[in-house]
Amino acid sequence: MSTPPPFDICGHLPTGTTILEASAGTGKTFTIAALATRYVAEGYAELSELMLVTFGRAATQELRERVRGRLVSAEQGLADPATAxxxxxxxxxxxxxxxDDAEVALRRKRLGTALADFDAATIATTHAFCQQMLIGLGITGDFQPDAVFVEDVDDVITEVVDDLYLRKWGRPDADSPLMTYPEARSLARTxxxxxxxxxEPQGADADSVAAARVRFAEAVRAEVDRRKRQRRLRDYDDLLTRLRDALVDPLRGEAACARVRSRYSVVMVDEFQDTDPVQWEILR
Structure with a gap:
């Protein structure tokens, strides 16, 4: 297998899908900031047409600062083309x-415009980006404007396990439990x-312990989702799955995809190895 050539930020700007593989501390964030500056300065995209994604709030703040700093240094440096x-x-x-000086002046102007509109830049975690897109898609994205965002739904899970476990095995005439309550709660959280x-396992004998555990797990999932919708609660995974579902919906998905693609012409993802299958379905 041949070794991929080293990436050159001064080479041709990437098109299509490009993966930059590098170890920690070798300049991935620096490269994203440099590429964002080039896309803007060279007129390939306005800053509002770039989507820069990270996987944590601290990393998002760092990326915002790095991108803004790179835009500032380039804009100031181009004030004197000969020195630059x-x-x-x-x-x-x-x-x-x-x-030529006219083109350099135009590039500097584009950078200045980007800095003036920097607050409109989409530099966010995947979940924050999904929330923005759901708001933009409205009903197409199954967006509930009065929904309450929660970081976890442990209370709802515990409540559902209590109800389902007692309903199944808590009656005096019920069969012996096929799992303990702590096991049921652990399964539900998983x-x-x-x-x-x-x-799994799918297709297990209907009377087996495995099949009973599968039925219980499926019932927990369905009931947790039902109660969350009833109470208008949303967590991180809801943001991902509802945007993904909107984009692949057989009736409205094409229109939803077109709206997202019309807004962003360049997408860059930091720490791509942390992307899960649902996030990748959205990003691609």
Missing amino acids: RAATDDDLLRLLANA VVGDRHAVI
Whole structure:
């Protein structure tokens, strides 16, 4: 297997899908900030047409600061094209200055416009981006404007387990429980916490313990979802799944995809290895 060539921020701007593989601390965030600056300065996209995604609030804040800092340094550096062309410590600035004075002035103007509108930039966690898109899609994205966002639904899970467990095995005439209450609660948290996973084993004998556990797990998932909708609660996974569902909906998905694509022409994802299958369905 051949070794991929090293990535050059002054080379051709990436098109299609490009994966930049690098170890921690080798400049991935620096590269994203540099590419964002190039896309804007060279006129490929306005800042509002870029979507920069990270996987944590602290990382998002750092990326915002790095992108803004790179835009500022490039805009200020292009004020003197001759000096910028001779810069030995800033390859990106030298590249942006490598044009006639009129083009350099236009690039600087684009950067200034981006800085003036910087608050409109989409630099966010995946979940925050999904929330923005659901708001923008409205009814197409199954958005509930009065929904209450919660970081977890442990209370709802416990409540559902209590009700289902007692209903199934809490009556005096009920059969002996096929699992203990702590086991039931642990199972419930697992299947709700990873709601995209297939519950196995499928096709187990209907009278087996395995089949009973599967039925219980499926019932917990369905009931937790029903109560969340009834109470207008949303958690992180809801933001992902509802946007994904809107984008793949057989009736409205094409229109939803078109609206998202019309807004963003460039998407860059930091720490891509943390992307799960649902997030990838949305991003691609």
